[in-house]
Amino acid sequence: GTVNGSSSPAVAEQSTDNIKHHDKTVQSQWIHNETLSLTIRKHILKFLDAEKDISVLKGTLKPGDIIHYVFDRDSTMNVSQNLYALLPRTSPLKGKHYRTCAIVGNSGILLNSGCGKEIDTHSFVIRCNLAPVQEYIHDVGTKTDLVTMNPSVIQRAFEDLVNDTWREKLLQRLHSLNGSILWIPAFMAKGGKERVEWVNELILKHRINVRTAYPSLRLLHAVRGYWLTNKVYIKRPTTGLLMYTLATRFCNQIYLYGFWPFPQGPDQNPVKYHYYDSLKYGYMSQASPHTMPLEFKALKLLHHQGALKLTVGPCN
């Protein structure tokens, strides 16, 4: 089941016999280390506060304001009327605390995991990049409290809305979010401008029931700063690592699923890069700004220390 055992999140974890085949380096039991979790939360709070930094608020920007992209400092964008209209007035996580949270990464390791039920039992479920769930319920569940959307998703998964079919597909996905938080890093890299605008327009025009959030400019630097200080030399944090870092603020226990940045599974079987599409591993090669295996190593250590639980095999 997990890196070192599998069970439902509610119960203290028991080992299972087949674990040794998954990972030789593991202990037999996973126990939540509450002290360590609290220490990590405190350390991260020195760099960022997820409650504040999860989104820019209405009070801090106005239409027409100019924003420099985080990764393309020379390029700018203007805050549009639509973007302004969708900025939250107060943090969507204000005063929130959850007993257990699931962060669902997009690795193909989820296929045939049967983890859907377990994932859906968590108090707060975070998903990445509008990954589809309906067709994969058994393995990934459906509960979604927050879902991220890199602007590039509109290109990759929705064909840049070239025709009504794709537009309708995106609309349906957005409608299915049903009140959850849609987290759009709109200020990171140039090139996403139109895509973010299309989505903003759709949400307003169709009165889609989502709570939009647009992370602040400093969030990425702050997250990177925290990990660098801890000797995890990432270039640019992935969505998954960003979500873990944010989740420490409002989740007592954090469970990770779908984190496996390797083409072979713990059992040496091939693993798809994404559980739902045909994107290849080359995507995160040398040229990529991500350093996923490095992140994974750090997360795995935290798993062994009991700060989070990483599941990389079948759930019970």
Ligand code: CDP
């Ligand atoms: O936005 P990004 O390209 O980072 O993410 P994604 O491909 O949509 O996947 C969401 C997250 O799942 C990533 O940010 C990683 O943290 C994690 N992931 C992984 O650990 N292994 C994979 N093979 C794919 C994704």
